Each structure stands twice: as structure tokens, then as C-alpha cells.
Amino acid sequence: METKTNTTTGPAFLDDPRIQGSFASAQRSIGLYGALTAAALTAVVVVAACGHTVNGFMWVRAVLPPLITLLIHRMTVSAAGGSRRAFERLSGLTVVMPIAIIGVDFVPGVCPLWYALMQSVCMLPVIHLAFLTRGSALRGAFPKAR
Structure with missing residues (x-):
């Protein structure tokens, strides 16, 4: 009986050490983002347990980012496997997220300053990820389609 096995693990260009290093750094950034949001x-x-005021906006903005971490992780794993679509989504999301989150948090009256600063710190790994997705290694792995 003949058995056929598929030995390919993804596109060959993803075996480049620079690309693998960039994806490893991306995974570390996502882990840090998850830890900071937690x-x-x-x-x-x-x-809230100490009796201080925590509004609904703060609750939503505190609960959603840890969940978004899972989405970003999944996109990164797909991109590391060669998915251009996942890479493009990851690249776009990592640019939009910090702008949206930091921009809204610093609107006067939306949330306390300590909370806006904390959310800004949480965005640092995402900003790093945005730079990674625009770096030469990953840009070369996923060139723009014409």
C-alpha cells in the first residue's frame, strides 16, 4: 500500500532566517500585548472593587483588548504560514489600533488620565508590530500585488 505524505510546511521563502526572526519578534510582541492588556x-x-468610579467605556476598553490579542495572534500564525491576506490584515490592524485607542482615550472627559496612559502603554507592542510588518524582511516576503 502506497502512502503519500505532504512534506511542505509553507512557502519556501518563509524559511529565510530574517523572516522567521521577524515572526518570532511579532509573537513576543503579541505575548507582551496580551500580558499588558490583562x-x-x-x-x-x-x-472598581475599591469603590472608585469605573465607567462603561473603561470596562469595554479593558475587556476587549485581551480578546483582540487572540485575533492578532491567529492572524500572525496564518501570516507566518504564508497567508498574504492575514499579513495584510495584520499590517493594517496594527496601524489603526494605536491611533484609534490612544486618540479616543485622550479625548477630555472620556476616561481618567491614568487609564489613558495605561492604554497607551498597552499599545507599545502593537506599534512595534506595525513597524515589523513594514520592515524589509516581511515586506519582501509579502510584496504588494499588482
């Missing part, structure tokens, strides 16, 4: 959620829970 800490932010914990801070909101502690502040």
Missing part, C-alpha cells in the same frame, strides 16, 4: 483589565477590576 494587567490593565486587572487594574480596572481592582479600582
Whole structure:
């Protein structure tokens, strides 16, 4: 009986050490983002438990980012496997997220300054990821389609 096995693990260009290094750095950034957003959620829970005011906006903005971490992780894994579509989504999302989150948090009266600063710190790994997706290694792996 003859068995056929598929030995390909993805596009050959993804075996480049620079590309693998960029995706490894991306995974670390996502892990850090997840840890920071979990800490932010914990801070909101502690502040609320201590009897301080925590509005609905703060709750939503504290609960959603840890969930978004899973989405970003999934896109990164797909992109590391050679998915151009996942790479393009990841690249776009990592640019829009920091602008939207930091921009809205610093609108006067939306949330306390400590919370806006905490959310801004959470965006640092995402900003790093945005630079990674625009770096020469990954840009070369996923050139723009014409």
C-alpha cells in the first residue's frame, strides 16, 4: 500500500532566517500585548472593587483588548504560514489600533488620565508590530500585488 505524505510546511521563502526572526519578534510582541492588556483589565477590576468610579467605556476598553490579542495572534500564525491576506490584515490592524485607542482615550472627559496612559502603554507592542510588518524582511516576503 502506497502512502503519500505532504512534506511542505509553507512557502519556501518563509524559511529565510530574517523572516522567521521577524515572526518570532511579532509573537513576543503579541505575548507582551496580551500580558499588558490583562494587567490593565486587572487594574480596572481592582479600582472598581475599591469603590472608585469605573465607567462603561473603561470596562469595554479593558475587556476587549485581551480578546483582540487572540485575533492578532491567529492572524500572525496564518501570516507566518504564508497567508498574504492575514499579513495584510495584520499590517493594517496594527496601524489603526494605536491611533484609534490612544486618540479616543485622550479625548477630555472620556476616561481618567491614568487609564489613558495605561492604554497607551498597552499599545507599545502593537506599534512595534506595525513597524515589523513594514520592515524589509516581511515586506519582501509579502510584496504588494499588482
